[in-house]
Amino acid sequence: MINYIWLFFILSSVVIAFFNNTIQDVFHAILSSCEQAVSISIGLIGIMAFWLGLMKIAHASGLMNLIARILSPLIHLLFPEIPKNNPVQADITMNISANALGLGNAATPFGIKAMEGLQKLNTHDKKTASDAMCTFLTINTAGVQLIPVTAIAILASLNADNPTDIIIPTIITTLSALIIGIIFVKGLIKIFPKKVSREEKIQ
Amino acid sequence: MISFISVAFIPLLICFFLIYGTCKRVPVYETFTQGAKEGFEISVRIIPYLVAMMVAVGMFRASGAIDLLAKWANPFLTWLGIPADLLPLAIVRSLSGSGARGIFAEIAATHGADNPITKTAAVMLGSSETTFYVLSVYFGSVGITKFRHAVSAGIIADLAGIIIALIVSKIAFY
Known part of the structure; x- marks a missing residue:
């Protein structure tokens, strides 16, 4: 199911972009979304490490x-x-x-x-x-x-x-x-x- | 008051973990660093899943698909007595957390903070999590690619949430 949902989002946005003349925005969205995804993941590292450290103590004790x-x-x-x-x-x-x-x-x-x-x-x-x-x-x-x-x-x-x-x-x-x-x-x-x-x- | 409780809660919880651990003779510092090591690996592990999901959502929003949907649905929504301005929020809140906050701020700015439409939007925003983000992060962290019922149940719960938010707000704010 997730395969079709993913396909739907991408295909429909390209088709609609051609009608709406927003293909440029869509292109920029690809670049900025990739960057955003990585910065979210990288931003998680610190807080993730912190809580996983505490959780390890809670598990060990x-x-x-x-x-x-x-x-x-x-x-x-x-x-x-x-x-x-x-x-x-x-x-x-x-x-x-x-x-x-x-x-x-x-x-x-x-x-x-x-x-x-x-x-x-x-x-x-x-x-x-x-x-x-x-x-x-x-x-x-x-x-x-x-x-x-x-x-x-x-x-x-x-x-x-x-x-x-x-x-x-x-x-x-x-x-x-x-x-x-x-x-x-x-x-x-x-x-x-x-x-x-x-x-x-x-x- | 509320923010004070949630701010004070975390440091107190941390103290409790450490005191309990020390009482049980756990070497707290070493154990902490061992556990924390996993933080990097997990964060990096979710990158591919997050990229896949966020690119699809980003493209969809940039294409103007949501405005188009709002335009099509407008007569139908008016007939039902639902403010058309709420539709973009209803769609985006399952897809993008920052997007939903942006749309909400826009609704609040156009209608005013005390307008029932703004209040309804606030209930919509507060009553749901960004379904597709949660699915990609949690399943991504353990490498699961077949989500099974989690997708349909998440979407159904979101749809139900939108309808209930409209009904409850109609009673509470109008």
Whole structure:
């Protein structure tokens, strides 16, 4: 599916650019987007190193195991595929809490650590997402945030009378979208589970 | 107050990690540097995935496709009573975080910060994550190229979010 989405974006933009006479802009967008992608990745190195360092301490001290054990029942509801008391449950918890608190640049390293943990549990085809990964990314793309900091900051900078009155509508919206996303992904997983190779079935 | 809590939270969390580690006799400095080493590798690993996604999104936005869509959908949106200005934001917020912030700032500047349209836009902006960025970074970090249901579930959740944002804002701000 992602192949077609990617193809669609690129083909449609070139076709439309010819009609709109924006082919020059499209050409420049290619160059600037490449640069932007690299600068985002490079910009991540520092904060990524920092949080991964701290996470290593948390893992080595057994703190992550402790968190995993406490929250295991809750995480197990959403991710029945993950074995109980697996430290990846703690990584998932940390990622979701960091996102909820609006700590975007801490959430990414936690999330990537969680993805590495899930990849270890992923059976045979390591290029195909596991069921747990689909659920995990559905939660992440829904972007549940208790306080929509960016939106409030922009409203406040424009002298809105009451910038915080968007908080409750935003929470209602984001939670409903999350629930719909989870129901949808769980349904899809049930109908189309990840195919298991013949060798694994025999085992 | 809110910003104070989120600012103070991180340093306190760091202290807690370090104190807990030291109590458990973990050599904190050495362990930290070992873990931090991975930061470079992971960041570099996601570059190809990020380049692929951001180029496609960048081209799409530069081509004027979104304005064209907005023009086509305008009569339909007016019929439904949805402000047409919100459509570009609804599309871009799943594709580009900085793009969505830019469009939001534009809406706020044209309509004023207290206008219900601006408030609705704020709810739209705050209630979602940049789906395609998250997918490419997270899947890219472990080398997964077949995203399976994560794409459709992400898109459905985004669509649902847009519709719910419109309904909730209609009740809250009009």
